[in-house]
Amino acid sequence: MGAGWALALPVIALAVYKLRNNLHERAVPFMAILAAGIFVAQMLNFPVAAGTTGHLIGATLAVALLGLYGGVVVMTTILVIQCLVFGDGGLTALGLNLLNMAVVAPLVAYGVLRITKKGLDNWNGLGVPLAAWASVLTAALVCGGQLALSYSLSGGSYGIEAILSLPAMGAYHAIIGVGEAIITTGVVLFLSRVAPETLEFGMRAKEAKA
Amino acid sequence: MNRKSYLKAGAVVMVLFAIGLVGYFAFSAAFPDGLERVMDDNGMEEGEPFYVAPLSYGEDYWGALMAGLVGFAITFGLLYLYLKGMKAREKA
Numbered sequence: 001m002g003a004g005w006a007l008a009l010p011v012i013a014l015a016v017y018k019l020r021n022n023l024h025e026r027a028v029p030f031m032a033i034l035a036a037g038i039f040v041a042q043m044l045n046f047p048v049a050a051g052t053t054g055h056l057i058g059a060t061l062a063v064a065l066l067g068l069y070g071g072v073v074v075m076t077t078i079l080v081i082q083c084l085v086f087g088d089g090g091l092t093a094l095g096l097n098l099l100n101m102a103v104v105a106p107l108v109a110y111g112v113l114r115i116t117k118k119g120l121d122n123w124n125g126l127g128v129p130l131a132a133w134a135s136v137l138t139a140a141l142v143c144g145g146q147l148a149l150s151y152s153l154s155g156g157s158y159g160i161e162a163i164l165s166l167p168a169m170g171a172y173h174a175i176i177g178v179g180e181a182i183i184t185t186g187v188v189l190f191l192s193r194v195a196p197e198t199l200e201f202g203m204r205a206k207e208a209k210a
Numbered sequence: 211m212n213r214k215s216y217l218k219a220g221a222v223v224m225v226l227f228a229i230g231l232v233g234y235f236a237f238s239a240a241f242p243d244g245l246e247r248v249m250d251d252n253g254m255e256e257g258e259p260f261y262v263a264p265l266s267y268g269e270d271y272w273g274a275l276m277a278g279l280v281g282f283a284i285t286f287g288l289l290y291l292y293l294k295g296m297k298a299r300e301k302a
Contacts, residue, residue, distance in 0.1 A: 029216065030219055033286060043277070147249075168248040169245070172244035195218050
């Protein structure tokens with residue numbers, strides 16, 4: 001459990017530090033509203049398959065609109081409030097939750113957005129859904145790995161074997177990731193129409209900067 | 211970038227998520243989410259918490275709606291004040 005904190009905290013601290021230098025004051029209300037919106041969106045579960053539901057993580061949305069550092073800070077805020085105020089995710093799990101959803105997911109989202117933006121100019125539209133899907137799947141697999149690790153560390157009394165946890169987490173979240181991709185792309189597309197200049201990596205980023 | 215477009219974008223995000231919140235009951239199922247399902251399937255239980263949060267997401271529609279509104283306000287307020295404070299310190 002401590003390992004989650006140890007890995008997540010330096011990244012979050014770096015993001016806060018970087019954000020301090022890069023954040024435009026005018027973006028502050030937008031960033032706060034987006035965080036609050038993602039908080040609410042995380043409460044909304046959509047059914048996927050076989051009596052299972054998924055809900056948005058929102059990391060890709062935050063990264064696409066605010067950049068990597070803003071995304072990390074927004075996700076951290078949401079997870080801390082969920083844990084401390086609403087008891088969604090225990091205090092002991094917060095370190096790992098932060099690692100998975102405030103560090104791993106934004107990093108994957110940022111990486112995919114970066115690659116698709118650079119390499120596939122005409123495919124920019126695919127970058128956002130791809131980033132959303134990949135960020136959910138990766139975070140889920142990392143979480144599966146943590147369940148497996150706690151299984152072997154505890155000698156089988158807690159956690160789930162890797163051979164069970166990885167395919168199960170992967171399979172459910174490959175579907176949940178599609179939901180994440182649809183919602184994220186929908187919001188980004190919509191914003192790209194009404195306020196294209198707010199998109200950091202969005203589909204209209206080029207025209208907006210030009 | 212001008213202030214107006216940020217306000218507009220902020221308002222749009224708010225409206226989108228407000229629609230989502232009202233639709234909470236229609237789409238939200240009592241079923242477990244992906245992680246909970248995997249834990250159930252493998253007979254894994256969450257341990258007893260040693261910290262109990264003051265609020266929960268509520269048991270019914272109105273409880274969840276209130277939790278959503280309170281969470282929205284807390285998240286917005288906290289991040290807004292924090293970032294504003296950060297900017298203010300920078301200027302000082």
